[in-house]
Each structure stands twice: as structure tokens, then as C-alpha cells.
Amino acid sequence: MTQATWTRRHLLSLATFTPWEYNTVLQTANSFREVLSRRTKKVPTLQGQLVTTLFFEASTRTRSSFELAAKRLSADTLNFTPGSSSLSKGETILDTAKTYLAMGTDIMVIRHQQAGVPQAIAQEMDRLQTQVRVLNAGDGHHEHPSQGLLDLFTLCTALDAQKPQLEVLRGKKIAIVGDIAHSRVARSNLWSLVASGAEVHLAGPPTLLPLAFKDFVKDFVTPAPDPGNPGSTLPVQVHWALEPALVDADFVMTLRLQQERMGQHLLPSGREYHQHYGITRDRLRVCNPQVKILHPGPVNRGVELSSEVMDDPALSLVPHQVTSGVAVRMALLYLLGSGR
Incomplete structure (x- = not known):
């Protein structure tokens, strides 16, 4: 060969x-x-x-x-x-x-x-x-792209440290949470994760995850703004509520909330964002028991992630990233x- x-x-x-x-x-x-x-x-x-x-x-x-x-x-x-x-x-x-x-x-x-x-x-x-x-x-x-590839490498090595390859993510549920509409990291991750065969769920406030975002991934995205509607079996689904994206998730990828979004009146405050979309140990209870957390950094503690999640080596893959x-x-x- x-x-x-x-x-x-x-x-x-x-x-x-x-x-x-x-x-x-x-x-x-x-x-x-x-x-x-x-x-x-x-x-x-x-x-x-x-x-x-x-x-x-x-x-x-x-x-x-x-x-x-x-x-x-x-x-x-x-x-x-x-x-x-x-x-x-x-x-x-x-x-x-x-x-x-x-x-x-x-x-x-x-x-x-x-x-x-x-x-x-x-x-x-x-x-x-x-x-x-x-x-x-x-x-x-x-x-x-390099961030998308290092995130992919982190995910694959978490599943198979000896032989990381695209195929190990097939069928895994991965939630991406946060300011997806403005995130270049989310876009690169979408290409790699869909190629791997993973099931991707996007979650964020309507101002940071508008339905128009589906145009970017129109070939494989279906909006599911209703928490009671799991959407279709297509590999990318969009939610305006956090919990449907987290249910049975194997990995949760959080994105940095840029402070200028509050200046643009897209969000009331970091505190309110954390109340609805911040990742805490309690919110992770609906995930796979072996769930792991990723974040491209720098992290706004108490906004995207609670400190107890960020500092828990059993949960956080941030240092590995x-x-x-x-x-x-x-x-x-x-x-x-x-x-x-």
C-alpha cells in the first residue's frame, strides 16, 4: 500500500x-x-x-x-x-x-x-x-482551525490516548455552549466534529445563537428552540435552553463570553448569563457520568464555568487543551x- x-x-x-x-x-x-x-x-x-x-x-x-x-x-x-x-x-x-x-x-x-x-x-x-x-x-x-484541531486532539486522546483518530468520536454527544454566533472556535469545531460523526448540540441565548446561524451549517443543522423538542437525528441541533444540550452529553465545550457583547446589549450581565448557561457541577448531573469539560481560554470564572468545575481534574480538560x-x-x- x-x-x-x-x-x-x-x-x-x-x-x-x-x-x-x-x-x-x-x-x-x-x-x-x-x-x-x-x-x-x-x-x-x-x-x-x-x-x-x-x-x-x-x-x-x-x-x-x-x-x-x-x-x-x-x-x-x-x-x-x-x-x-x-x-x-x-x-x-x-x-x-x-x-x-x-x-x-x-x-x-x-x-x-x-x-x-x-x-x-x-x-x-x-x-x-x-x-x-x-x-x-x-x-x-x-x-x-488550529484551535479546532487541538480540541479534536484533546477529545480523541481522552477516549483513546494510544491511538487518537477521528472515528473514536462517532456517536458521541458533544454540547457547545455560549456565544456561538460570534465564535470562530465554534465554526472550526463544527467542521471537525461533524466530520467525525459526533452528535453536536449548540446551546446559547437567542441573541448569541440566532436561528439565522443555521445558514452556516444548513446542510446538517436543524433548529430545536423548544426544550421539549429534541429535533431530528441530524448531527447538529440548536437549542435556546441549556438542559436539552447537556442531557447525556459525553463532552461539554464552553466558549468565552466576550465582555463587549454586554456593551452591545446582547446580554444583560455576566451574572445573568451564568444563571442560565453557566456550567456548574449541579447542571452536569444530567450528562454522562464520565462527562468532560473543555474551554478555549481565557476562562471567565463564574460566568462560563464555575471554579469548582474548572479546577476539578476529574472534569476539566482545559489544561490538556x-x-x-x-x-x-x-x-x-x-x-x-x-x-x-
């Missing part, structure tokens, strides 16, 4: 990911997780290559994770800080990217508050016929950088 070769040049979205690509990322990340457990955590895989992080939007976890992943692969790194850059002097984003291209960048990791910026830079790199690969580290409300992030991003840089 011939071995397949990684051919994806850029990683901009999970919408067109194939099961083989998902499993390749999972298996490669699992190999790098073993590397990270050694005393010597560095491998020479990308030695001589330059990884540039172009973060036009503030980030702690994602940026640090990509930087550490690049260094663990022995790549050189360059960091872009918009506040002290030539953007303040009128330089365009594409000109900034071409400046780093001229410095010899091999891989650009890009985050921007506007959707489509990583795609625009990737198109420009291709138009110039460069060999630069572009990795989307989060763009507006569009997608956050952070650890998984380095291994998954090593895998992505390796696959894009080596094409193997």
Missing part, C-alpha cells in the same frame, strides 16, 4: 478537510506529544526554516503555543507587533507580509480581527509564486513545512 502525501499548501479553514487529513494531524500530533514528554524536547525537523507570527490581534495562548512549537522543531522565529510596526505609518497589511517574505519567511502564522486576512495574504503569496505557507491562527468571526496545543501546532508546522 502506498503512503499518502500531505499536499495542503495553506491551512486557512477546516471546511474542506478530509478524514485522512484529520487523522494525519492527530497521528502526527500524537508522535510529537511523545517528543514533548522526553527530557530533550527539541527535534531538528524544521531546522533552517523561518516561522513568522503575524498577530494583528492580541493573543497569549495561541501565539505562545505557535512560538514554542516552532522552537521545538528547531525553526527560527520572527514576531510581529502591530503597535510598533510600520502599519502605524500607513503601510498596508499585504506590504507588511511582503516585507517578512523578503526576510526569508517560510511559514506565516496569521491572526487578524477581520475575517479573510489570512486568505488574502495566502493568495498574494501564491500570486507572487513563492513557496511560503500560510496558517490561519484566527480571523474575525470566520475560523480558528493547552498541552495539546503545542503538539498539534508542531504537527501543523511540520506538515506544512515538510509536506510529509
Whole structure:
């Protein structure tokens, strides 16, 4: 049997990911997780290559994770800080990217508050016929593919630590709770979880989970705003009440509630949100007894999650997500950088 070769040049979205690509990322990340457990955590895989992080939007976890992943692969790194850059002097984003291209960048990791910026830079790199690969580290409300993949890796390793693969999630019930309408994390997770065959339930306030959201997943979503209506057997269901999404759930993925949503009058307060949608130990009683909790961070304690849930190692996979992030991003840089 011939071995397949990684051919994806850029990683901009999970919408067109194939099961083989998902499993390749999972298996490669699992190999790098073993590397990270050694005393010597560095491998020479990308030695001589330059990884540039172009973060036009503030980030702690994602940026640090990509930087550490690049260094663990022995790549050189360059960091872009918009506040002290030539953007303040009128330089365009594409000109900034071409400046780093001229410095010899091999891989650009890009985050921007506007959707489509990583795609625009990737198109420009291709138009110039460069060999630069572009990795989307989060763009507006569009997608956050590396977060979706590390969440997928966390879920799969929780079920099978030795051989994480897409198929282990088939038939599992996964609830995603919170500000789904504005979440790039939720969008990336939807693509991967539906591909796995999991049963996905979305829950949130009507202002943060409007029925129009079904247009995004129109091929496999059915709205179920009535708590008494379980909806159809399609793999994604939408609820405006929390409990139907939690009943018998194997995993609950909570999303960060951004404070600006209250300024936009989409929510009265964080306290009221917690009363109706916050995850507490009591609310988890309707879930599978072995339920596990995920959150992309940073967590607003007492809003999305209670502290007792957040700090309970028997419930929370949040620390595992952070650890998984380095291994998954090593895998992505390796696959894009080596094409193997």
C-alpha cells in the first residue's frame, strides 16, 4: 500500500478537510506529544526554516503555543507587533507580509480581527509564486482551525490516548455552549466534529445563537428552540435552553463570553448569563457520568464555568487543551513545512 502525501499548501479553514487529513494531524500530533514528554524536547525537523507570527490581534495562548512549537522543531522565529510596526505609518497589511517574505519567511502564522486576512495574504503569496505557507491562527468571526484541531486532539486522546483518530468520536454527544454566533472556535469545531460523526448540540441565548446561524451549517443543522423538542437525528441541533444540550452529553465545550457583547446589549450581565448557561457541577448531573469539560481560554470564572468545575481534574480538560496545543501546532508546522 502506498503512503499518502500531505499536499495542503495553506491551512486557512477546516471546511474542506478530509478524514485522512484529520487523522494525519492527530497521528502526527500524537508522535510529537511523545517528543514533548522526553527530557530533550527539541527535534531538528524544521531546522533552517523561518516561522513568522503575524498577530494583528492580541493573543497569549495561541501565539505562545505557535512560538514554542516552532522552537521545538528547531525553526527560527520572527514576531510581529502591530503597535510598533510600520502599519502605524500607513503601510498596508499585504506590504507588511511582503516585507517578512523578503526576510526569508517560510511559514506565516496569521491572526487578524477581520475575517479573510489570512486568505488574502495566502493568495498574494501564491500570486507572487513563492513557496511560503500560510496558517490561519484566527480571523474575525470566520475560523480558528488550529484551535479546532487541538480540541479534536484533546477529545480523541481522552477516549483513546494510544491511538487518537477521528472515528473514536462517532456517536458521541458533544454540547457547545455560549456565544456561538460570534465564535470562530465554534465554526472550526463544527467542521471537525461533524466530520467525525459526533452528535453536536449548540446551546446559547437567542441573541448569541440566532436561528439565522443555521445558514452556516444548513446542510446538517436543524433548529430545536423548544426544550421539549429534541429535533431530528441530524448531527447538529440548536437549542435556546441549556438542559436539552447537556442531557447525556459525553463532552461539554464552553466558549468565552466576550465582555463587549454586554456593551452591545446582547446580554444583560455576566451574572445573568451564568444563571442560565453557566456550567456548574449541579447542571452536569444530567450528562454522562464520565462527562468532560473543555474551554478555549481565557476562562471567565463564574460566568462560563464555575471554579469548582474548572479546577476539578476529574472534569476539566482545559489544561490538556493547552498541552495539546503545542503538539498539534508542531504537527501543523511540520506538515506544512515538510509536506510529509
